[in-house]
Amino acid sequence: MNLIEYIELVFTDYTLRTITLGTAILGAICGMLGSFAVLRKQSLLGDAISHAALPGIAIAFLIIGTKNSSVFLLGALISGLVGTFWIRGIINKTHLKSDTALGLILSLFFGFGMLLLTYIQKKPNANQAGLESYLFGQAATLLESDVWLMAIVTAISLIILLLFWKELKLLLFDTDYTKTLGFNIKFLDILITTFIVIAIILGLQTVGVVLMSAMLLAPAAAARQWTNNLSIMVILAAIFGAASGVIGTAISASHNNLSTGPVIVLAAGVLVAFSFIFSPSRGLLFREIRFRKNRNDLQLHKTLSFMYNIAKTHEDITHPHAIKILNNFQGFTKKSLQQLEDKDFVQIKGNMWSMTESGYQNASNLYDQLLKENNE
Template structure:
């Protein structure tokens, strides 16, 4: 899909360049149609957007359950007797209506970004469809407000592309910093899980040494842990902080809490009979 979009976009730009070099007047306004010209919006345009937005919200509230059911499971909606063709057509109609209304603001090329960016950003923050719709609306509104404000504060700065850039910033921030799906938080959880796994593996290795002795608090030389792959002094410090072992000079010994924790790990890893 990305290849097709790039191919036809390049072909369209080639046609635009060709048309603009023609001596007739047929090429007038094509670049505005492609990239938008929000600065030319007048009060009647804004009023039209408000009316269409109000109607769209009303229809969405009236058909919310039907929309949600169709989007998640069309076949199940059909078995319940819903007119899926009508509902599907209604969704498509309002998508097209939103695109047509937004053409003058950001243009036909950037309108696809405005359709996808707020939804993509909102999806990173929630698993609830209703919350996602609200967040997408907020992100879209803020993109329009901030983009327009930035464009108005600078000379020769097109409003449409700036709005899309602000929306892209929302997407990037969401993909990076959302608690559940954010790349940064995922990486933090991954590092933490690796450290926890390393601690438990080291404790498990110590348990193998200790369980053969009657006295679990018997000291053992730290150097015997050197044969364990991945062993570090930092791991020992973490185990001591958790009160799983005690360190005295070059020796370590396991505590009751450490032995019990390691025993639970051992029992949980036993194959089921």
């Protein structure tokens, strides 16, 4: 299936259209809210919440005895919120660090959830549960009602972010200052954490318990590489998340036996890798380019400084010196000398070189600047 055929199917095929819209909306809300988790250094929170939701899904099935996605999500939400507030309680009431609390709740809740799943598998109506889809995700089970629910939650989340933007921004970067201004930091913390939990619960059916944390963090991590502005980061994270959902769905639909959830996560991972390498401010490629440029500039300055120290001891600064003198200088390279000649700082004739008036003046200014910095 090529791109044109896929686009046509999106508008004509109900199932593909529903999955594409659902994954795009899910990616957008996860990217938007995941930005706050990343900046608050709560990267493991998504993993803990998604795993903590598993017992709630299992208990919901044990109560109603049949498959009902809405009830399952409600059970997952309650279980996820309980796990989240237990994490907060452990951090606030004990001397344990946040990573320890997150790992503890993740393991305990997931272990309890797996125990319940084992128990459910032995029941006569176990085949009605379909709970395995919540472990690894099954986007094909998305219904139009699920997409509408995601869209409504995304709209509400966006409204809340706009209403409390100033307060949440302050909370992210200076909690103490936020408190001194009279804002209720506990309420703000609970507010943003609750919406993160809701976003994670919405994605369990599509991506699954195991991979949901990647869906929350990957778009935000990619967006962080491109900007230092919070509002731009949130927008970019939402775009990256939506793009991951659409690309992952397209690849999955174009090939047989490819699960949509894992492919979406891999698409998000590709965006993260691309951002890590090619972003202008933090990317590895441009960082290496800047490093090489700075090293080259330092080499030129060292070479020019050496020439200046020789030239200033002579009355005539254009007096030629044999190239072997420069060979005694460890920082000298022929490339540096050629670059200085290109800048019209040095003149080279055969094996002889001489400084120009421009080169001598620049070297003098550089020498005076370094001398001033050392004195300070």
